Amino acid sequence: MKKIFILLFALLVVFLKAENNYPIVLVHGFLGWGPEELGGYKYWGGPQDIEALLEEKGYKVFTVSVGPVSSNWERAIEVYTQLKGGDIDYGEAHANEYGIIQKPGKKYDGLYPEWDENHPVHLMGHSMGGQTIRMLQYQLSQVVISDTTNNELEQSELLGKEQNGWIASITSISTPHDGTTLANIVIKTFPYLQNIIGIANVVGSGFYDFDLEHWGFSREENETWSSYRRRMKDHPAWGTKNICAWDLSLEGAKELNGSLIVDPNVYYFSFQTTATYLDTLTGFYIPRQDATLLIRPRAKILGSTISYWRDGSSTDSTWFNNDGVVNTISMTGPKTGANGPDPIIEYQENDLLIPGQWYTLGPYDLDHWSVIGHTLSSEEWSKAKSLYYNHAKRLKNLPVD
Numbered sequence: 001m002k003k004i005f006i007l008l009f010a011l012l013v014v015f016l017k018a019e020n021n022y023p024i025v026l027v028h029g030f031l032g033w034g035p036e037e038l039g040g041y042k043y044w045g046g047p048q049d050i051e052a053l054l055e056e057k058g059y060k061v062f063t064v065s066v067g068p069v070s071s072n073w074e075r076a077i078e079v080y081t082q083l084k085g086g087d088i089d090y091g092e093a094h095a096n097e098y099g100i101i102q103k104p105g106k107k108y109d110g111l112y113p114e115w116d117e118n119h120p121v122h123l124m125g126h127s128m129g130g131q132t133i134r135m136l137q138y139q140l141s142q143v144v145i146s147d148t149t150n151n152e153l154e155q156s157e158l159l160g161k162e163q164n165g166w167i168a169s170i171t172s173i174s175t176p177h178d179g180t181t182l183a184n185i186v187i188k189t190f191p192y193l194q195n196i197i198g199i200a201n202v203v204g205s206g207f208y209d210f211d212l213e214h215w216g217f218s219r220e221e222n223e224t225w226s227s228y229r230r231r232m233k234d235h236p237a238w239g240t241k242n243i244c245a246w247d248l249s250l251e252g253a254k255e256l257n258g259s260l261i262v263d264p265n266v267y268y269f270s271f272q273t274t275a276t277y278l279d280t281l282t283g284f285y286i287p288r289q290d291a292t293l294l295i296r297p298r299a300k301i302l303g304s305t306i307s308y309w310r311d312g313s314s315t316d317s318t319w320f321n322n323d324g325v326v327n328t329i330s331m332t333g334p335k336t337g338a339n340g341p342d343p344i345i346e347y348q349e350n351d352l353l354i355p356g357q358w359y360t361l362g363p364y365d366l367d368h369w370s371v372i373g374h375t376l377s378s379e380e381w382s383k384a385k386s387l388y389y390n391h392a393k394r395l396k397n398l399p400v401d
Contacts, residue, residue, distance in 0.1 A: 034065025085110020
């Protein structure tokens with residue numbers, strides 16, 4: 001009888017460890033925006049609302065708003081501060097290196113102030129957001145030196161001490177872990193933003209903000225959108241490594257990958273997307289028939305572009321498949337950098353998942369924007385919605401320590 005009781009108790013412990021109720025945190029990508037910034041049009045869901053849909057299923061979800069063109073270092077600090085609350089502090093060393101304002105006066109009440117090692121979160125990032133959440137994991141696990149001469153530590157809560165165990169999982173969606181061969185075109189033309197601002201004018205908006213106060217840059221009173229956008233594109237920040245253009249490039253992503261290594265206690269997932277198929281006559285990848293007009297020109301460029309790293313090595317035909325913004329091969333996980341590739345395997349539904357390696361899913365026949373709900377196709381929206389529902393369930397079933 002005693003043995004049966006012990007067995008039942010053991011089974012109960014296993015059952016209890018099979019689920020968690022950790023919140024999901026949604027982090028947008030390049031040129032993204034917060035829940036209220038473009039009226040009723042959401043980054044996560046477009047005319048729908050992925051946060052609300054997941055909450056209806058019983059999940060706790062937070063959506064943050066970070067700098068749409070800022071570096072991953074700054075974006076990660078903004079994620080941390082919005083969740084925990086307090087004043088933005090980009091770090092003394094970082095501010096001195098790039099000549100920015102260390103504490104630009106942004107203050108947050110905190111979406112989830114109890115966040116700590118006993119109350120971890122699942123981080124989910126789309127596009128550049130996937131890089132951003134990897135950077136946040138790095139910042140949490142490091143102690144940053146503010147003054148190398150005197151060996152003084154940063155004074156911020158995030159950068160001044162190690163805070164391990166705060167992240168249960170990291171999920172990237174359509175993320176350029178190894179950069180995108182379209183980086184220069186995307187950065188210089190801002191093509192998608194024009195479309196979004198047009199939508200915002202219809203649904204109502206508090207106006208899109210580039211959130212570059214730390215550079216001493218903000219929209220002037222009564223300034224037109226075109227003037228604001230033009231001044232931003234001409235800002236000297238674009239000539240530094242402290243901006244999205246560098247982090248999204250092949251060389252910038254490679255540099256990030258040298259530092260942002262996997263945490264052996266964190267579960268990692270990556271979702272791949274594609275809007276192209278192989279043209280057997282040319283060997284290039286071309287847009288699918290159902291690809292939107294907005295996606296097609298850049299999908300075609302990506303589908304035939306060879307790019308180079310500084311050491312003379314180059315991409316090859318495996319980089320041609322893409323979702324209109326990011327090369328699909330770059331989405332699987334970090335494979336460049338001084339330490340070599342992260343461990344990456346294809347996800348299998350019945351696998352016993354272990355932390356410290358990437359599980360990659362896809363590729364899904366969704367472009368860079370339809371995967372987050374920016375589509376007029378009910379079929380694509382159904383695919384995207386299923387992706388989030390299924391993955392939220394997957395995250396909930398991760399074991400609790």
